[in-house]
Amino acid sequence: MDKWKDELGSSRSASWTVDAIRPRLQDWTNRRWGHLSYRLVQMLSGHGCFGKYLHQIAGREPTPRCHHCPEVSDTVAHTLFDCPAWEAERRPIANITGLDASTLAEVISKILQSEDAWKAFHEFSERVLTTKENAEREREADPESAPLRRRRRAGRRRREFIRQA
Template sequence: MEDWLGRRRGVLTYRLTQVVTGHGCFGHYLHRIGREPSTQCLDCGVEDDTAQHTLEECSRWAVERAALVAATGLVDLSLHSVIGAMLSSERRWDVVASFCEDVMSQKEAAEREREAAADALPLRRRRQGRRRRAFLRHDP
């Protein structure tokens, strides 16, 4: 934790934060907040889609993962090891951040498509909060 807090490089992006915290387009998280009927990975079918599954196992991201491993030299893709690699050099930080940007942007696009589908489950549809509804009422 001290290494993380005392780092002199590396910006936490939105998508990098999603992977580090597990709060993103992951079946496990979306199920927990009531947006998906199950925790299943919609890319490969495994029972529990987590950030760790996306980072380490999901067959959908094999090409991106291979590039990550080649550029960082990591064998262990546990979150602890990946964060350690990020803290060890600016180049590694950038490689991991790039992986997260690429993968999460694709997962988000797929999530938006599922939300917009005519046959989408009601729990999956994008919800409009109070601010958005108020804005739409006042928008000319």
């Protein structure tokens, strides 16, 4: 466990997630509840339907802005803590954990304390990211959207599409 903690400490990638989980690594690995679903991992990592990720990493958005409020940068932290569009979805987490969290480390600490807290965070991740994914699909399908946003034909990678253009 110590070796794993040391290796995570020297990691240059996924610092948002590593910084939050590393101090509680023993608790994380010994927990008796909670599976890691696709959307929960997206919420923990920031890799998903977040404007910043879609703009900077995936190259699928012209800007990192939030499509659900006026914020200029839609990050996982914005979605999880600040975006007014998800206020109702955040309420069950606050009710169960008694936490008005402002960091992922605080969230991790709380969801490791009870199965109910883990379930509330899991349900938040599922609801919010499903909604964000559906909105992204609508933008992709819109013939008026920017070419980089439009849905690609099945089986074609972005690089191949760019080479042919």
